[in-house]
Amino acid sequence: xxxxxxxxxxxxxxxxxxxxxxxxxxxxxxxxxxxxxxxxxxxxxxxxxxxxxxxxxxxxxxxxxxxxxxxxxxxxxxxxxxxxxxxxxxxxxxxxxxxxxxxxxxxxxxxxxxxxxxxxxxxxxxxxxxxxxxxxxxxxxxxxxxxxxxxxxxxxxxxxxxxxxxxxxxxxxxxxxxxxxxxxxxxxxxxxxxxxxxxxxxxxxxxxxxxxxx
Amino acid sequence: xxxxxxxxxxxxxxxxxxxxxxxxxxxxxxxxxxxxxxxxxxxxxxxxxxxxxxxxxxxxxxxxxxxxxxxxxxxxxxxxxxxxxxxxxxxxxxxxxxxxxxxxxxxxxxxxxxxxxxxxxxxxxxxxxxxxxxxxxxxxxxxxxxxxxxxxxxxxxxxxxxxxxxxxxxxxxxxxxxxxxxxxxxxxxxxxxxxxxxxxxxxxxxxxxxxxxx
DNA sequence: CGGAAACTTGATCGAATTCAAATAAGGTGG
DNA sequence: CCACCTTATTTGAATTCGATCAAGTTTCCG
Numbered sequence: 001x002x003x004x005x006x007x008x009x010x011x012x013x014x015x016x017x018x019x020x021x022x023x024x025x026x027x028x029x030x031x032x033x034x035x036x037x038x039x040x041x042x043x044x045x046x047x048x049x050x051x052x053x054x055x056x057x058x059x060x061x062x063x064x065x066x067x068x069x070x071x072x073x074x075x076x077x078x079x080x081x082x083x084x085x086x087x088x089x090x091x092x093x094x095x096x097x098x099x100x101x102x103x104x105x106x107x108x109x110x111x112x113x114x115x116x117x118x119x120x121x122x123x124x125x126x127x128x129x130x131x132x133x134x135x136x137x138x139x140x141x142x143x144x145x146x147x148x149x150x151x152x153x154x155x156x157x158x159x160x161x162x163x164x165x166x167x168x169x170x171x172x173x174x175x176x177x178x179x180x181x182x183x184x185x186x187x188x189x190x191x192x193x194x195x196x197x198x199x200x201x202x203x204x205x206x207x208x209x210x211x212x213x214x
Numbered sequence: 215x216x217x218x219x220x221x222x223x224x225x226x227x228x229x230x231x232x233x234x235x236x237x238x239x240x241x242x243x244x245x246x247x248x249x250x251x252x253x254x255x256x257x258x259x260x261x262x263x264x265x266x267x268x269x270x271x272x273x274x275x276x277x278x279x280x281x282x283x284x285x286x287x288x289x290x291x292x293x294x295x296x297x298x299x300x301x302x303x304x305x306x307x308x309x310x311x312x313x314x315x316x317x318x319x320x321x322x323x324x325x326x327x328x329x330x331x332x333x334x335x336x337x338x339x340x341x342x343x344x345x346x347x348x349x350x351x352x353x354x355x356x357x358x359x360x361x362x363x364x365x366x367x368x369x370x371x372x373x374x375x376x377x378x379x380x381x382x383x384x385x386x387x388x389x390x391x392x393x394x395x396x397x398x399x400x401x402x403x404x405x406x407x408x409x410x411x412x413x414x415x416x417x418x419x420x421x422x423x424x425x426x427x428x
Numbered sequence: 429c430g431g432a433a434a435c436t437t438g439a440t441c442g443a444a445t446t447c448a449a450a451t452a453a454g455g456t457g458g
Numbered sequence: 459c460c461a462c463c464t465t466a467t468t469t470g471a472a473t474t475c476g477a478t479c480a481a482g483t484t485t486c487c488g
Contacts (some may be wrong), residue, residue, distance in 0.1 A: 031419060047340050051428055057336050060343045069329045077333060089465070099320075114328055115283045121335035122271050126261050129269040129340035129387030133444070173343030178444055180467055214265055347476070378434065393477055394436055 012099070015090040019082040026066070026080040034075055034090040036066040041086035042162050045078045046170070056171035058120060059083070059144065059163070063151050071096060084162045103150040128173050131214065133182050136172040138211035141192065145201065161199035186210070226313070229304040231308035234294040240280070240294040247288055248304040250280040255300035256376050259292045273297075273358065273377070277365050282328040284309060298376045338362070342387050345428065347396050350386040352359060352425035355406065359415065375413035400424070 016039070019025055025043060026032065043060040045067070057078055060066060070076050071093050100106040123143065127136045144161075148154050165179040172179070185190050191207045193200040201207060230253070233239055239257060240246065257274040259281070271292055274280060284290050285307050314321040337357065341350045358375075362368050379393040386393070400406050405421045407414040415421060 007442060047336065049340070049344055049428070050426060053344055053428070055340045057339055067332075069332060072325050073329060076338065101315075107315075111286050114332075115287060118281075118283060118328075118332050118335060121332060121339060122261065122291065125271055125335060125338050125342060125436080126263070126269045128339060129385075130263055130267055166466080171343075175469080177469090179443090180469085184468080194253075212264060214267070380434080389477055390435080391437090391478080394434095395476090398436080 009054045012091050012095055017088055017090065019086045019088070021082055021084050023082045023086075024079060025075065025082055025088070026163065028079040029075065030076055030180075031075050032070065033093050035071050035093045035096050036080070037089050037091070038062055038064045038066070039087045039089055041082060041084040043080055043086050044080045044171075045076075046081055047078045051082060054170045056092075056167060058124070059167075059171065061147060061151070062153070063143070067114055068110060069119060071110070083164075083167060113182070125172075133172070133174050133178055134185065134210055135213045136174070136190075137168060137179065137182055138186070138207050140168065141199065141201075142207060142211055147211070157193060157201040157204065159199060160197060226305050226309055228280050231302055231304065233300045233302070235298050235300075235346055237296045237300075238293060239296055239300070239302070240290065242291055242293040243289065245289050245356065248305050249307045249310050250294070251303050251305070252276055252280070253301045253303055255296065255298040256341055257294055257296045257302075258381065258385075259290075260295055261292045267388050268355070268384045269387070270381060272331075272338070273381075273385065275358070275361060275365070276367070279327055282324060282331060297378075297381060314399045338385075347386070347397065348424050349387050349427045350388070351382060351393065351396050352400070352405075352421050354382065354386060355413065355415070356421060356425055371415040371418065373413060374411060375408060388407045 015034075025036070030050070037058045040062050042205055043066075045057040045060065047055045049055065060080070063103070066080055067076055074093060085195045096106075096110075100110050120143075123139075127139050131139065145159060147153055148159050153159055165176045165183065168183075169176045169179045174182075183192075183194065186207070187194070189203075189206065191210065193202055193203075229248075240250070242262070245283065252274045254276050257280075259271040259274065261269045261271055262401045274294070280294055281290055289309060310320075310324075314324050335397075341353050345353065358371060359368055362373050363367070367373055375402075379397065382388070382397075383390045383393045388396075397406075397408065400421070401408070403417075403420065405417045405424065408417055
């Protein structure tokens with residue numbers, strides 16, 4: 001099962017691969033003819049700065065394609081790293097390009113994914129530009145929940161949540177120290193329970209109102 | 215002349231329009247069958263928050279298309295506002311969709327623009343997430359210069375720069391007060407000269423090194 | 429010329445960072 | 459299964475970058 005991108009019915013060459021946690025799956029700038037879909041586990045698109053700090057552009061969950069840009073450019077400006085053990089599959093980008101020109105369904109699918117990528121990036125810009133640390137983290141959790149829900153990975157307001165505080169910090173432009181403080185506040189306020197790589201949303205409305213704060 | 219997107223050779227219905235400064239060209243969420251290209255002047259893609267504050271997602275300069283998403287979805291999550299007087303032209307999105315399926319050149323053109331949109335958004339995320347106010351502003355100026363250069367709008371390190379400090383603040387997640395202080399610092403350090411809606415880059419290397427700071 | 433919008437400047441405040449250490453959680457080899 | 463070592467998380471104190479508040483001043487237009 002490959003979730004969001006439905007390519008099984010096409011007789012594509014698919015190469016299935018597995019990576020352990022914290023493995024570089026793709027190095028920024030490298031040429032590649034692979035188009036990657038995450039089948040299992042979590043990964044992240046990461047921009048590394050000159051001084052060694054990182055900015056995580058997005059988290060990839062099962063069903064996510066890494067980037068439509070790779071499909072047409074064969075190259076990306078960010079790296080991709082596994083967060084958990086990840087199973088992913090590679091399509092040849094030229095085969096897929098050919099297919100999307102011949103099959104309107106595939107074309108639409110790819111367009112939809114590209115648009116979603118951009119909309120997610122825009123949401124991130126709004127978070128980083130105009131939201132407090134607490135609101136950013138609440139938004140991140142809610143957005144991940146939404147995306148996981150469409151893939152049937154949320155049950156009773158609970159879902160697998162393998163992000164370290166370092167990942168949240170690198171995605172939301174914060175430090176781990178501050179992420180720790182904010183998450184503990186969310187805990188004390190009875191909004192979420194995070195433990196053992198799982199999250200339980202205890203008060204959805206409350207979390208949403210934190211996300212809507214400035 | 216429509217700059218980046220070359221559609222003149224196609225016999226499209228084009229509707230040319232003009233908007234005075236500070237006019238809403240498109241309201242977030244509205245359905246439309248127009249695909250918009252900026253021909254002259256500057257505009258901005260704007261996300262409005264519940265409390266009235268704004269986040270500018272990107273600036274549009276001559277030759278820019280407003281958004282590839284509009285082409286396929288007929289709807290966007292952000293508004294578009296003119297900053298200066300703007301001349302823009304509207305294509306019918308269905309005609310253009312048809313054309314890009316028939317003409318590989320148009321298809322490639324559109325794909326390239328879509329990828330550039332996403333890469334620009336990613337750069338903004340890095341700025342907002344991990345850069346100081348000075349570095350953000352320096353990066354913004356340099357990025358705008360790059361884009362304007364490809365359109366031949368930079369001469370002797372000078373270009374038209376109609377952004378108010380409020381625009382810079384709304385794009386870079388800052389306040390106007392702080393933007394003023396930072397810009398004056400850049401001035402005092404002899405890096406740039408901004409006056410009369412024009413900018414002159416006095417010390418490119420210096421500005422770049424500010425942009426590369428944390 | 430007059431009024432509004434944009435910019436500047438100073439003083440104060442506050443959210444998030446930095447620095448430093450302690451504690452907890454996880455993973456590994458014996 | 460435990461001892462050990464590494465990686466995460468938590469907590470406190472001090473600092474800082476940028477926000478806020480509050481006037482001035484300048485620029486821009488009609």
